[in-house]
Amino acid sequence: xxxxxxxxxxxxxxxxxxxxxxxxLTLPMLNNILISAEKNFLNLSAxxxxxxxxxxxxxxxxxxxxxxxxxxxxxxxxxxxPNKKINIEKENNxxxxxxxxxxxxxxxxxxxxxxIIPKITEGESISINSSSFCQSINQVVDIAIPSTTRPxxxxxxxxFQKDLITIVTTDSFRLGEKKIFLKNHFSLKKxxxxxxxxxxxxxxxxxxxxxxxxxxxxxxxxxxMFESFMEETKHPQIQLASKIIEGEYPNYQEIIPKKYTTSxxxxxxxxxxxxxxxxxFSGKINEVKIKANPKEKKIEIFSQSPxxxxxxxxxxxxxxxxxVEISFNHRFLLDGLLNxxxxxxxxxxxGDSGPGVLKPVGDGSYIYVVMPIKSS
Numbered sequence: 001x002x003x004x005x006x007x008x009x010x011x012x013x014x015x016x017x018x019x020x021x022x023x024x025l026t027l028p029m030l031n032n033i034l035i036s037a038e039k040n041f042l043n044l045s046a047x048x049x050x051x052x053x054x055x056x057x058x059x060x061x062x063x064x065x066x067x068x069x070x071x072x073x074x075x076x077x078x079x080x081x082p083n084k085k086i087n088i089e090k091e092n093n094x095x096x097x098x099x100x101x102x103x104x105x106x107x108x109x110x111x112x113x114x115x116i117i118p119k120i121t122e123g124e125s126i127s128i129n130s131s132s133f134c135q136s137i138n139q140v141v142d143i144a145i146p147s148t149t150r151p152x153x154x155x156x157x158x159x160f161q162k163d164l165i166t167i168v169t170t171d172s173f174r175l176g177e178k179k180i181f182l183k184n185h186f187s188l189k190k191x192x193x194x195x196x197x198x199x200x201x202x203x204x205x206x207x208x209x210x211x212x213x214x215x216x217x218x219x220x221x222x223x224x225m226f227e228s229f230m231e232e233t234k235h236p237q238i239q240l241a242s243k244i245i246e247g248e249y250p251n252y253q254e255i256i257p258k259k260y261t262t263s264x265x266x267x268x269x270x271x272x273x274x275x276x277x278x279x280x281f282s283g284k285i286n287e288v289k290i291k292a293n294p295k296e297k298k299i300e301i302f303s304q305s306p307x308x309x310x311x312x313x314x315x316x317x318x319x320x321x322x323x324v325e326i327s328f329n330h331r332f333l334l335d336g337l338l339n340x341x342x343x344x345x346x347x348x349x350x351g352d353s354g355p356g357v358l359k360p361v362g363d364g365s366y367i368y369v370v371m372p373i374k375s376s
Contacts, residue, residue, distance in 0.1 A: 001065025052117030134209030266317035336368035
């Protein structure tokens with residue numbers, strides 16, 4: 001193997017794949033990345049056996065070949081090189097790296113020892129704008145939590161239909177649902193649903209979310225693959241393949257209230273700041289109390305801590321329905337509010353013990369359901 005590539009390009013690729021390489025003591029080969037020189041491209045690959053990633057860049061290939069190299073060492077070394085041409089050459093199981101007046105030799109491993117990263121070559125696929133897709137995932141991804149007893153809720157649920165993508169997460173105390181309404185319908189033969197590991201979902205956001213370009217998604221029974229392309233050649237640039245979580249996702253729609261007894265509407269930023277202030281006095285259980293009466297035009301916010309003191313405030317708002325006094329975990333309220341993009345928010349309540357629903361006013365694509373703290 002012998003190739004030449006710019007330091008900046010190689011650094012970009014390593015920044016993407018190095019995060020996937022595993023820090024494994026039982027399988028040390030997973031601590032490496034696979035470097036392959038093929039035709040006009042340099043390819044970097046990494047896997048932790050749950051996620052596999054391939055990255056390609058145009059490069060000058062003088063001799064084809066491949067070698068596995070310690071990922072963290074190579075990443076750190078390339079980052080310290082100047083933005084000049086880097087010469088990469090394999091000699092036996094060593095990688096010779098030269099740049100300007102620097103040359104180093106890194107001990108590597110046989111490429112045959114590196115795990116094969118599966119690719120989905122059959123089945124259906126769709127194409128979507130990468131930026132809007134990743135922004136939608138980002139609105140719900142942090143709600144899911146690791147669970148060994150209920151692994152299905154530790155991931156992100158996706159339902160792909162011809163004219164709609166639905167993305168859902170829950171931790172049993174709250175639930176986020178984001179819908180992407182499609183102008184151009186997918187030509188799918190059937191609906192596809194899957195539960196993506198939270199780690200994979202975050203990597204999809206980090207890798208594909210920055211650029212406004214085409215993202216292709218491939219479906220198979222036990223894994224999914226995301227792919228972006230080079231604009232100049234239409235050759236794949238990044239492929240991220242992931243296992244999916246087995247099992248049935250809960251029938252979450254049963255959790256979403258179909259009606260409410262009290263409806264509040266208020267300015268998001270003002271309410272957000274008041275909840276942040278109240279959180280400073282919320283005590284060990286993070287409790288913030290909200291009180292609203294339709295006869296008044298204000299929503300009262302209260303919190304107290306025996307050790308610190310208490311907090312009282314109010315915000316102007318529109319109140320319809322029955323009077324209500326209800327407590328929530330301030331962290332859960334803040335998470336929902338921060339993922340709402342509109343300036344005005346609707347908060348639908350069902351007495352002092354039913355779930356509350358936060359919604360952006362004028363946008364039916366996002367809802368956030370949160371359970372209250374029940375009074376003793």
